Amino acid sequence: MRIRAILLMAALPVFAQEIRMPASVEKLASKAVESVDVMLDGALLQLAGRFLSGHKPDEAKVKNMLDGLKGIYVRSFEFSQEGEYSAEDVEAIRSQLRVPGWSKIVGVVSKKDKEHTEIYLKTEGSRVGGLVILAAEPKELTLVHINGSIDLDKLSELGGHFGIPKIDVEKKPTKD
Amino acid sequence: MRLATEMAEAAAVEVADFAGIVRQHQAMVFSIAYHFLHDRSLAEEVAQEVFLQLHQRLAEFQSMAHITFWLRRVASHRSIDSARRRKLRPQVSLEDVPEPVTMPAARDPMLSRTLQRLVASLPEKPRMAMILRYQEDLDPSEIAAALDMPVRTVKSHLQRSLALLREKLRRSVGEENL
Amino acid sequence: MSRLDDALREALRREDPGPDFTRAVLARAAAARPRQSWWRTLTSGFRPPLMRWAAAGVLACALLAAGLEYRREQHLRAEGEAAKQQLVLALRIAGAKLHVAQEKVFERSD
Numbered sequence: 001m002r003i004r005a006i007l008l009m010a011a012l013p014v015f016a017q018e019i020r021m022p023a024s025v026e027k028l029a030s031k032a033v034e035s036v037d038v039m040l041d042g043a044l045l046q047l048a049g050r051f052l053s054g055h056k057p058d059e060a061k062v063k064n065m066l067d068g069l070k071g072i073y074v075r076s077f078e079f080s081q082e083g084e085y086s087a088e089d090v091e092a093i094r095s096q097l098r099v100p101g102w103s104k105i106v107g108v109v110s111k112k113d114k115e116h117t118e119i120y121l122k123t124e125g126s127r128v129g130g131l132v133i134l135a136a137e138p139k140e141l142t143l144v145h146i147n148g149s150i151d152l153d154k155l156s157e158l159g160g161h162f163g164i165p166k167i168d169v170e171k172k173p174t175k176d
Numbered sequence: 177m178r179l180a181t182e183m184a185e186a187a188a189v190e191v192a193d194f195a196g197i198v199r200q201h202q203a204m205v206f207s208i209a210y211h212f213l214h215d216r217s218l219a220e221e222v223a224q225e226v227f228l229q230l231h232q233r234l235a236e237f238q239s240m241a242h243i244t245f246w247l248r249r250v251a252s253h254r255s256i257d258s259a260r261r262r263k264l265r266p267q268v269s270l271e272d273v274p275e276p277v278t279m280p281a282a283r284d285p286m287l288s289r290t291l292q293r294l295v296a297s298l299p300e301k302p303r304m305a306m307i308l309r310y311q312e313d314l315d316p317s318e319i320a321a322a323l324d325m326p327v328r329t330v331k332s333h334l335q336r337s338l339a340l341l342r343e344k345l346r347r348s349v350g351e352e353n354l
Numbered sequence: 355m356s357r358l359d360d361a362l363r364e365a366l367r368r369e370d371p372g373p374d375f376t377r378a379v380l381a382r383a384a385a386a387r388p389r390q391s392w393w394r395t396l397t398s399g400f401r402p403p404l405m406r407w408a409a410a411g412v413l414a415c416a417l418l419a420a421g422l423e424y425r426r427e428q429h430l431r432a433e434g435e436a437a438k439q440q441l442v443l444a445l446r447i448a449g450a451k452l453h454v455a456q457e458k459v460f461e462r463s464d
Contacts, residue, residue: 194380194383195376195380198376198379198380199376202370202371202375202376202379203368203369203370203371204368206369206370206371206375207366207367207368207369210369211366217442219371220371220375220378221439221442223371223375224375224378224379224382227379227383228379228382228383228386231383231386232386287361287365288361288364288365289365290365291361291362291365291366292365292366295362295365295366306362306366307366310359310362310363310365310366311363311366311367311368313363338358341358341362342358345358
């Protein structure tokens with residue numbers, strides 16, 4: 001499924017579900033040269049929203065997107081060498097998403113780059129209530145969980161701001 | 177009471193100094209990051225981190241000149257690191273640069289925007305060398321000190337970048353205007 | 355000096371990020387500073403005569419309340435700025451991974 005189809009879907013709040021890094025991967029935190037741990041629940045999201053300026057276009061877009069979100073969680077590890085986590089570790093994350101409501105809508109494997117990127121959506125009927133991105137690279141493992149009512153149109157509008165790459169809905173495929 | 181007053185005054189002086197330093201240098205630090213990253217929010221974040229790092233080390237500095245040199249150097253390196261860590265490619269390619277419809281004047285907003293985009297599309301080290309040269313008016317030896325590279329390399333980056341910019345603009349604007 | 359040099363200086367002139375930026379930096383710096391009781395700083399050299407303890411006590415309470423409120427505001431501001439930075443970081447990472455996925459999908463469609 002193309003990203004374009006994802007971006008056209010509407011949004012509705014759904015009950016929360018925690019998607020976590022497995023304990024086996026959390027233990028690797030000490031080996032990571034860099035790690036990111038973002039845990040923004042509803043209260044912190046609201047607090048962050050208060051400090052976003054409605055007068056600055058960039059920040060106004062983010063502020064607008066926060067309506068309906070219940071939480072944003074990011075856990076990412078960057079290692080100095082390959083092989084610090086295993087296929088079983090990645091499978092332990094995936095198994096949390098094989099429950100009713102969650103569907104994998106993008107799964108990309110690059111054998112050349114040894115990268116796996118998977119995108120899951122939580123839906124209730126035709127509406128989106130959660131987004132998970134699982135990115136497994138040779139030296140980096142990242143899990144992003146956005147919980148709540150996600151307006152994917154608004155998420156795509158953030159592209160080109162805050163260092164977020166532009167997700168071009170109408171982009172023509174190009175070769176380097 | 178005198179000891180308490182002196183302590184309060186010392187803390188107030190430190191705070192005032194830091195606030196004053198931020199106000200005095202924020203345009204420089206932010207602009208280095210912005211012209212390099214071409215992303216306002218990312219540039220603000222990088223600039224904030226630079227000042228926070230300064231705040232932690234404020235006692236080490238002997239003079240304002242030392243602070244200015246340090247801020248330029250750290251802003252440059254953090255901007256480069258920020259772009260690399262996020263695996264950012266420049267947001268523009270030279271082919272996306274619009275052609276000016278009028279002849280460029282001394283203060284031509286369209287030409288300025290075009291040049292900003294062209295500079296933002298240069299490779300990292302030449303890009304930062306150009307920013308330090310034209311934003312900060314540093315000479316090649318000062319740029320070399322800030323970026324930890326030989327003076328000869330700085331000069332080469334500047335010459336080649338200028339040649340590239342001149343060629344790109346010549347295609348759009350015309351040779352007589354450069 | 356060529357016109358290109360002038361044009362580059364104009365294009366790359368400094369731009370001030372504004373007072374919001376200054377406030378954000380100072381708030382984060384205040385949050386990062388080791389906490390020192392400002393009350394202790396103020397009174398460390400104070401030795402009031404015995405008969406003025408009552409007045410000093412009332413003043414102390416009023417100053418303490420004002421100080422606590424000020425610190426609460428500062429703390430909230432610092433927390434808010436930190437939460438905002440975390441939010442932007444999270445969105446940046448999510449956007450980067452979505453972008454990678456999109457690029458791979460488009461590569462496959464060639």
